[in-house]
Structures are given as structure tokens and as C-alpha cells.
Amino acid sequence: xxxxxxxxxxxxxxxxxxxxxxxxxxxxxxxxxxxxxxxxxxxxxxxxxxxxxxxxxxxxxxxxxxxxxxxxxxxxxxxxxxxxxxxxxxxxxxxxxxxxxxxxxxxxxxxxxx
Amino acid sequence: xxxxxxxxxxxxxxxxxxxxxxxxxxxxxxxxxxxxxxxxxxxxxxxxxxxxxxxxxxxxxxxxxxxxxxxxxxxxxxxxxxxxxxxxxxxxxxxxxxxxxxxxxxxxxxxxxx
Numbered sequence: 001x002x003x004x005x006x007x008x009x010x011x012x013x014x015x016x017x018x019x020x021x022x023x024x025x026x027x028x029x030x031x032x033x034x035x036x037x038x039x040x041x042x043x044x045x046x047x048x049x050x051x052x053x054x055x056x057x058x059x060x061x062x063x064x065x066x067x068x069x070x071x072x073x074x075x076x077x078x079x080x081x082x083x084x085x086x087x088x089x090x091x092x093x094x095x096x097x098x099x100x101x102x103x104x105x106x107x108x109x110x111x112x113x114x
Numbered sequence: 115x116x117x118x119x120x121x122x123x124x125x126x127x128x129x130x131x132x133x134x135x136x137x138x139x140x141x142x143x144x145x146x147x148x149x150x151x152x153x154x155x156x157x158x159x160x161x162x163x164x165x166x167x168x169x170x171x172x173x174x175x176x177x178x179x180x181x182x183x184x185x186x187x188x189x190x191x192x193x194x195x196x197x198x199x200x201x202x203x204x205x206x207x208x209x210x211x212x213x214x215x216x217x218x219x220x221x222x223x224x225x226x227x228x
Binding site: 058 | 158215216217219
């Protein structure tokens with residue numbers, strides 16, 4: 001079964017640095033998402049993306065975050081100036097439709113900010 | 115706004131015993147409900163989903179869940195646990211016709227003892 005692929009699997013960065021997390025969704029999926037999971041906490045919604053624009057974002061997704069799908073395949077999450085509290089597992093997900101369509105998740109990128 | 119409560123952050127059962135993982139939801143409109151499983155170092159994998167058809171939903175790996183509107187519950191069960199079932203399980207809700215995002219519970223880590 002086609003997979004959602006995320007790279008890198010682990011990223012270590014210094015506070016204040018920019019990071020870009022990459023995702024290659026399943027080709028026939030139209031809705032794309034980023035979620036994150038801080039160690040020991042819930043999986044939290046960050047942002048959804050459809051038709052080349054953000055369709056919904058959470059209060060976590062502030063001006064330091066951005067998403068884009070520049071070439072029609074890669075879906076990226078950029079954090080402009082990382083903070084210690086951005087350390088988390090970041091999951092990319094994709095679906096064919098809304099609401100009852102299952103989300104297919106990648107294996108995640110573990111971001112460690114030092 | 116919808117929310118999910120998973121009772122018990124850790125559940126431990128013996129191999130062959132019944133597995134019961136509890137999930138209660140809160141939603142102002144009819145919900146879609148999901149159970150996801152996360153094996154170590156992997157992403158979230160859909161186990162099963164409820165989308166307003168049959169209230170008893172069968173999923174992969176012998177798991178099933180029953181939607182009980184009167185109890186606002188969607189508990190996950192499996193008659194006989196296997197060692198390979200050891201993982202973290204997440205209940206999630208989205209709203210029919212509402213926000214497309216999934217709201218997750220905190221997760222329940224299942225340990226299966228030989």
C-alpha cells in the first residue's frame with residue numbers, strides 16, 4: 001500500500017534556527033495535514049491544506065509556522081525560528097476527502113530543539 | 115467543540131485475555147469516530163472508524179468498537195490479546211459537516227504479558 005513518507009526521521013536543531021520538515025503524501029490524496037505530539041501528550045492538530053491553501057489552522061500554528069506544496073508532491077512544514085517547546089514528533093497525514101475519510105499518517109519526524 | 119477522553123493511560127493484559135480500551139467523546143453534532151494504533155517508531159495506523167452506519171464496527175487485527183450514543187462512548191475491544199497487539203491506541207473524533215480536523219485522546223498504552 002502506498003505510504004506517506006516523511007523526512008528526516010529525526011532532526012536536531014538549535015533554538016532560533018529554521019527547520020523544514022518534508023512529507024510526500026499519497027499521490028491521489030487531496031487533503032493534507034500536519035499534527036504534532038509533544039512527548040507524553042496528545043496528538044494535536046496544527047494545520048490542514050487543500051487546493052494549495054490552508055483550510056484550517058489551530059492556535060498553535062502561529063506566524064512562526066508555514067506550509068507549502070511547491071511542486072505538487074512535497075508538502076512541507078517550516079518553523080522559522082525554533083523554540084525549545086517546539087520539540088515534538090511531527091506527523092504528516094493525507095486523505096482523499098473530508099470528515100469520514102481516513103487519514104493516512106507518515107512515521108513522523110522527531111524534532112529536538114536544543 | 116469536540117473532545118475525547120481515554121480512561122487509563124496504561125492498560126496491561128495477559129496474552130489471550132480480553133482487551134478493553136475506553137473512549138468517551140463530546141460533540142455537539144453527530145460525530146465520526148476513529149481508533150488509531152501506533153506501534154513503536156511508526157506513524158498512526160487506522161484500526162477502524164464509525165461513520166453513522168452500523169453501531170458495531172469491525173476493524174483490522176480482530177478489533178472492534180461499539181458506538182453508544184446514550185453513553186457517548188466508543189470503546190475498543192478484542193476478545194483475545196496477542197503479544198503483537200502491544201502498542202499505543204488513540205481514539206479520535208471529527209464532526210459531521212464541521213471542522214475536518216481530528217481531535218485525539220491522550221492515548222492508551224497497551225501492554226500484553228506472556
